[in-house]
Amino acid sequence: MPGLVFPSGSFVAYLFDCDGTIADSMPLHYQAWLEALAPHGCEFSGEDFYGWAGMPTDRIVERLNEKYGLRMPVAEVFAAKEAAYHRLIPTVRGVPEVVAALREAPPGVKRAVVSGSPRASVERTLEFLGLRGYIDEVVAAEDYARPKPAPDPFLEAARRLGVEPARCLVFEDATLGIQSAQAAGMPWVFVDPRALAAERG
Template sequence: MSQEAAGSGSPHELKAVLFDMDGTLIDSMPLHERSWVLWHAELELPFDDPDGFFHATAGRTNVEILRDLWSDRAEAELEALAHRKEVLYREIAARELTLIAGAAEVCAQARARGLKVAVCTAAPPENIAVAFERFGFAALVDTVTSPADGLRGKPHPDIFVEAARRLGVAPENCLVFEDAPLGIEAARRAGMAAVVMTTTLPGSAFAHYPNVIDTLADYNGYTLPTHLTRKENPHA
């Protein structure tokens, strides 16, 4: 989809790029899927529709996901269950985690152009640390926002809004990269244009989001735009 297809309105200069992490910068979603399978098996729970599960939950925190499954359980129990799932993920990620093709080059491209860069993720701090240590993101990223900062998870816009505030950039000057519908919706609510990464779901899963200006399988050959056009006014 071309930038012009984003709709009417004055174009805004691109000043910041905001990346989701899992499935957007790092090729972690297959590893998360495997860890959820292991987690369900440990608890002897059925897991008959993994595709539907990931479509509905990508971008949310584990506690938010588990609270919907077991609303009657204590918060401490949900947190322990959520922690166990991430332990399983990190055991796999420490050995196998890779970048989405071209991700490092796009981050470097943003740096070379003087753009601000943020990672905006629902991942817990320990998972963020694994990726940052493995790929040296600290040298490429200005700030990280996550629910660990007391922010609500996606589709709430909080994580993106806070990143823009920290970077000193208006929402209309930010471009979000996301692989999950809940993340694209969070960007829309934040008033930000977005690029869909089809690493987790096909582009058709995002067809009705008016803030999407491009759809990518990976970053190879991708050039960041200079200006953005937003389709609609956001609403919470």
């Protein structure tokens, strides 16, 4: 696909991260975080937000507490952030090159979404983009013990699909996600929504 650099090889499964990969939703997640953190007077820099991309929501709250010496209630901030994102979902757009790769996967190629976000968030994003029917499996934050950069999320997707890890191709926008794919022994395609948008002009 134009704009995406595919590694050589024959693959029987495509594994897609959701936020920042299928969906150009990272700016919406950042807005949701700022809304949820504002009552607690907690900062969240863009550098940290994008650097921690792929980290589960509850772990991000814990990291912010550690960094700023706060005691924000994890469950409360988690719920507020997810509620804010759900309000913003109607404005989300897909990353065209990745959506095309998902919809136009070669015959017989299985497709899974592998995300660090809660299942409800992932499912709603996919439904809004009209993509849920193309997906064979969704692996979300509730489905594994160790999040990215551990290999567990992608290995769980391969297990559910019945595919050897080396025959899976991962699509990822985040460093933690690429590290997870590498740890799982899976080739990967790097997705940069801003660079792709610039290419499209």
